[in-house]
Amino acid sequence: MLSISNLQAAIGEKQILKGLDLEVKAGEVHAIMGPNGAGKSTLASVLAGRTDYEVTGGSVTFDGKDLLEMAPEERAAEGIFLAFQYPVEIPGISTTNFLKTAMNEIRKYRGEQPLDAVQFLKLMKEKMQLVNIDQSLLSRSLNEGFSGGEKKRNEIFQMAMLEPKLAILDETDSGLDIDALRIVAEGVNKLRSPERATILVTHYQRLLDYIVPDFVHVLYKGRIVKSGSKELAYELEEKGYDWIKAEVA
């Protein structure tokens, strides 16, 4: 589904990704771990198409298409979803209105008819239960004045609505207490399917207790330096990142 080869990216003069390779197949869950500053969030941002980053080399194909040539909205329409580490406040636009616009833009891209109000509301009700989110929250301006937990839950709700092929969760566990974490993780797990893939970007092993990955990769200095099964995450939790740094050096 996703094939990243020798990806290099910089912000300004600073090279952050320095030749990253990753293969993700449908149905798989990959965890990307690594110390601060390794380039985890950069990877998530580059995949979603954030223009602050300049891709200086390598390639990314998604379902056989050149992802790096696409605008962020095209990537979304092709089936990529980024759950933000810091969801942005959008004053004056409710989650409901926002999602309706987004879904119909995506449908337009795919040559499908827009959803009518009844279809949309039905879908919304169904997905609200999935992530246990309240109607009143969805009527408010998107993310404005939401707590950290509400923002993250709203991200997962959006993901449930948009049903992406590839979900990238950027530090979704940061700032969540254990209850919020469990609700968010349950939402993600319910969306797992053989057609979909997930990339979890996280600093801590904690999230992986709830969302069990098929593969764990360690990102360090802009490269994936070690890959393994979920056992690798426990090892990192126990020993920290120093032994990896030593191994690489």
Place this chain on the structure above:
Amino acid sequence: MTPTYESYTDFKNQLLTAFRDGEERLNGESKTALHQVRRQALHSFDQLGFPTIRHEEWKYSNVNSLIKQRFTIDGTSTLTADELSSLEIPNLEGNVLYFVNGHYRPEMSHIVSPADQVQIGSLADAIKADPDGVGTHFAQYADYKDSAFTALNTALATDGVVIRVPANAHVEQPIILRFISDARVNNVASQPRNLIVVGKNAEVTMAESFRTLGEQSSFVNTVTEISLERDARMQYYKVQDETNQAYHIGTTQVHQSDNSHFYAATVTLNGNFVRNNLNIVLNGQYAEAYMNGLYMPNGRQHVDNHTLVDHAMPNSYSNELYKGILDDSGTGVFNGKIFVRPDAQKTNAYQSCKNVVLSPNATMNTKPQLEIYADDVKCSHGTTTGQLNDEALFYMQSRGIPKDAARTLLLYAFAQDVLSQIKIQPIREYLEGVVTAKLGQ
């Protein structure tokens, strides 16, 4: 220092001559109180002259291009009711009064509210019927001694509306004044003058809508005086959607008594040069004033909003939110003055002005002015001017919304803060349509 170039004195002389010509045609009327006020006002105008950018209140609004023009000022127009269709606001119901080039046009207008709820008539009729009676209310609130344009209007205005809402009346249907400049043939200037008196514990909703027809220049110099007696409540909307050849200078002067509530929204969507003065005197305890504004200059449009809230009595409240979207070479001015007099303890006054500048050539000048002479007050003000939030745009794009659509959606939401305050639904919908069209340009 008074500029002496030819065009200046010509337009001014034209106006002065028009007054004197009119005066000669008066018979007994020249002795009336009304006419005495007019003469004083003309004298003020003559003394003050048109303001230059050296005048602090006109620093960013240069009227040079206005006073270089020649205008027909006799108010004539061949516009018929059938020709109004392009200007109509769909589904508009209530008391709808049309003024063409400043003159009331009863055959285009509909007054539906019963007289025990509200008395609505033209100023021209009121002057004819009772010049002395009009004289006692005329120019009671709007100061013509320091403002050339108000002085000019006071001297020359012959028509407009006079509205009286009796005590305890609740005017169920809104009153919509539509000022149409018919500039299809000539450059036209008009001086509408409105007087609204809302009695004790009465309630009314009113809108003033300004449109221009045709490609020639228009100049509207309007003054509206509003008096709210104790416990009165009023919703007041000023809505401007004129052409790129239209000049508008207007003053809304509001006088509030105890526990009266005034809610204003000033929405300027199009016009070449617009200056709105909204002056509110809170001359009563527990009086409340809310002022919202939205302006969207693009092209070479210029929109200047000056507001003044004078807290004259204790325990009064004012809250102000102005929002601007500026594009191309559009320019905007916001000057918000809050005055708290020594006796006006326990005043609460809030002011905010937020602007989005979409082009490097667009300019916004903001100036909050707080003059506080009481010690137990709560006042705050804030202005922001910036670009659209890139993070928000990327967030929306990452959900599949194309950048242009995301941009429009964000700006529309920004404008909705003000538009949603408008309680006359057909007017709100009409404005939403113009805003959408303008954002799509």
